[in-house]
Amino acid sequence: MTRNELLGIYRKLYASHGPQHWWPGDGPFEVMLGAVLTQNTAWSNVERAIDNLKAAGLMDLQALLQTAETQLAQHIRPAGYFNVKARRVLSLCRFLTAHANLAELNDHELRERLLAVHGIGPETADDILLYAFERPVFVIDAYTRRLFSRLGLVEPDAGYETLRRAFEQALGPDVPLYNEYHALIVRHAKEACRTKPICDACCLKILCDYSNLCFMQ
């Protein structure tokens, strides 16, 4: 997987969908909450949960820390897994309160600290690193894995860290590019094909555009 291959696909996605202006949230704290709430969940459901939090005056670190877990769970109910996510949100809040100097940590140190928080795995940590802390970390999600494996550029069962390093080594550190690229992959997956996420036809379209060989005709 080369830089030119990745940039070629990026340009096709950008030409097709335009700038995405991610993350769809206001400020780093809302980005971090959204990253937890969207785990295995459609963003439309997360928006309902975020609206509930704002209406209750809970889009605030200290306010959340003073809220009972069971009460928080009811506010974020539309996001699904609400009991699990309430515990994870409060774990994140306690972590943020206990570490006031996070912005001073280097990328690796900050990533390790985030991964040590209950409920924050690789993808959620990288969402937070890229979209809240603006660190050059490429986010790998199910869409990324599915799209690029169908394009034949990565192994479908490759590990998360293997894929992340492959993208980062090929592209080089570039926060604006990582930001837009991940957002475009999600946009493409959600909207390019309405029958099922990233169907073969969509992948073939990208592949055909990319290689100038049309297999669809």
Added chain:
DNA sequence: TACCAGGAGAAAA
């Protein structure tokens, strides 16, 4: 009705 969604942690094998 059944399946899926911008995962992660715990339990089981």
Added chain:
DNA sequence: TTTTCTCATGGT
């Protein structure tokens, strides 16, 4: 160590 199970609402 690897695989499987659990968590749950809302849209299609």
